[in-house]
Amino acid sequence: MDNQPPLRIVLAKVGLDGHDRGVKVVTRALRDAGFHVIYPGLWQSPESVVRTVADEDADWLGISLLSGTHMTLVPRIMQMLQAAGLRHVGVLVGGIIPEADVPKLLAVGVARIFGPGTPLGEIIEFLRAQGSRTHA
Amino acid sequence: MLDELLARFQARDRLALARLLTLVARGEQLEAIRAALSPKNETTPVVAITGNAGVGKSTLVGKLAEVLRAEGKSVAILACDPQSPLTGGALLGDRARMPTHPEDPGLYIRSLAAPSGHQAVAQHVDLMIRMVAQFGFDVIVVETVGAGQGDIAVRELADVVVLLVQPESGDDLQWEKAGLLEIADVVVIHKADLPGAERLESQVRELLSLPGCREIAVLRVSSAKQTGLTELWSTIASCPRRSTLIEPDGQVLLRHAQQVLAERFQDRAGSVGHVVDRWKRHELDVTQAADELLHVLAR
């Protein structure tokens, strides 16, 4: 292990869907992998997610959604992050994203999408390889 | 880079505050940041909320913040969670129990990882407190990891220490007794809507009536039922400031000097260790060792 300070990642459930099994499992895995995971709870609005990312000086934001509202909420969050001067924060999306929507989300600046069944190790490796753009 | 951050911080740029807090949390640039701050703003009250895991600290902190916001006071919350000793990882989930008012600039919540061991708060919280105070928040609330026995650090950081206990928290009030006597200014019987609150209150009062105890307020609060919260704030507000109470004390000064030394000479830990090792092996007597140490530090 190198002596890099731990990455700070906000894992947020946005919208009304309360399925937090996935986000909890990822939270736990990232913590065990040495990350600092900030979990702001369920039912986050795009506004509150952006505020959390800003105040916590996060390196990464992981958005979890399973209700199918990603095309409404994710572009909104991306836009608000930019407006808040948080372009440097890397964004991941986890959950059920139909194939056709993947390129659209990548086009608005999402770094990576992790669908159901993604091995936890893959997420950890991805984050480690990417490191921090906040504290570059 | 740091200068630019500090300038933005002085201009009340919230992102700069957030970034500087990260640096401090990592123990980077401490001296420079400390130097850039004006002397401690004695007027900003610092409230520490402590108590065992599961007693509802985060929830209460969130409710208290709402009471303060309703009174027009801005609040900065420094919420500490434990860091894994094995991996250094941490789950910082306190804010999930606090209100989200993204449009409200008067509320700042920052999650911090406290190193494992017996630390109740994150490292360098003292400096972070000064930073958020200087940024202009009216009240600072520090949420501990869950107090351990006699956590002096918390007492030194805060003007008012609020200890939370809850009904049916087990039969062992022992550490809490120690905690009560050593650190608390206010004891909150939290989750007062649960059965047993009244009994717990009388138990606590009994403990506090022992001779030699300081004057400690006891009150019942239910965050779920929203009762006792405004009373809690007025009790806190009426507590005398610790900083005005404490007589200038050589111990405190020495301890502080020690901390500053540790920070300043972090990079020379190896050389210091080397001197200490030689002393332990009786290659140096204590006077020689002290001389050597000063030598290393003055280099």
Place this chain on the structure above:
Amino acid sequence: MATAMDRKLWAQWQQEIEKTPPSPRPATTVSGMPIEPLYTPDNLEGFEYETELGYPGQFPYTRGIHASMYRGRLWTMRQFAGFGTARQTNERFRFLVEKGQTGLSTAFDLPTLMGLDSDDPRSLGEVGRLGVAVDTIDDMRQLFSEIDIGKLSVSMTINAPAVVVMAFYLANAQDRGFEWRHLRGTIQNDTLKEFHAQNEIYFPPEPSVRLAIDLIEFCTHHVPQWNPVSVSGYHIREAGSTAAQELAFTLADGFHYIDQCLARGLKVDDFAPRLSFFFNAHNDLFEEVAKYRAARAVWADRLRNHYGARNEASWKLRFHAQTAGCSLQDKQPEVNLIRVAYQSLAAVLGGCQSLHTNSMDETLALPSEHAVTLALRTQQVLAHETGVANTVDPLGGSYFVESLTRQMQQEAHRYFDAIEQLGGMLAAIDRGFFRREIAEAAFAYQREVDAKHKLIVGVNAYQEPDEKPLEILTIDHAVESEQIESLKRVKNQRSNDEVRRTLDAVRRAAAAHENVMPTLLETVRARTTVGEVMHALADVYGRCDSAVV
């Protein structure tokens, strides 16, 4: 008891299997329960047929709650549906009724489930998406328009605002001239599992339970054929629990509802017969069958021996099953058809009363009509082609299944003790006991999958490099504005004085700890919205604004 001769033969077998190379890891169920290579009478020491199994339709109902089970009547094939506006779902319902479906099952959209109106900012993007949007009694009227709810049984999956939605339903039924005592159906109204797992939460736990009991009490007196609660393990399992946790937490929830009803002064035999259950049907066939059998035995024992119920109907645990949504994969989605088929086999071998089979495309989107049809066909093949309905409890007497059934019961009792030690249901919720247990199990399972100790076809084994995506259903975004428009119309037409007056009455009843149902029936007739009524209740009960890791 094994004789000396048996022992010798057993030792021989033991030697024989030791020759085969041992597997690197012991076999376990999906839930991680260790499994022996062979079960024999030795695993069932002290087994007594009469007390542990009995005959079907007789205490303790391990083998089933009806004497003839599916020979008498097949399970009900009840598929869950709902999307868009009430008008759209009504069309789908009438289509299903025309096809001969005898029961309807309503899915509500997330805003309705959360007690929010369609025009609430938090509802943005969610209106009519995962179910039907219902804001006022007008929507309920539209939803069941031209449907004979005097004959059909209607199921409604809703929890936090269950009292409000039930008030919509009952007021509408009355307005249309249906007598309440003839209405048949189920409302989920299981608020406890929301705190354990599902997170559709509005009020703190204690008042949430109080409202659930209001509904049970009201139905007991006025809508006697209605199931006023469906105690649900389904969502607990979906959140990642083990089978034993699903069993134990669900039954513990049921016991808590009983305790609260008794505290209201209801007699156990007056309401217990109408308590119904809802379990998951997961991949591990035998573990699932054991779970259902154990559930019946534990419930019957508790009702008879602890609660002193005398009516046999109180002892019988009736359950609906749904195949496990969490087991479906987005990789090679057609393979989900096969999973669903085995899962439904488990539910039927376990003696379910009704069954919903998931559609293969559910991880991707709302199910298409083609996928829904195949899901229903799965049940029909099972019922009519496989012969599983020919005899009652076909797995009864299997050394393996009986051992597992026992083990499940023991696990359940272990959890009941743990909950009691924590100070009961609400204290255990407060301490995060259930969430922690479930999260641990979910994490342990994911680790097993990641390490490939458990293989999932198409996911960590047998992947296809180039998959063709399935055709999926996309939803029309106009739904949201259409619904908001109609809500606006209602708000313009109604009397604001009546709205205020009736909501005040709701607040007063809640504050006085009276059953709120009568005031809810009054206020919904003044065309108040779900959101308004929930707000009024929250003025008294407070809100639960966080659900935490």
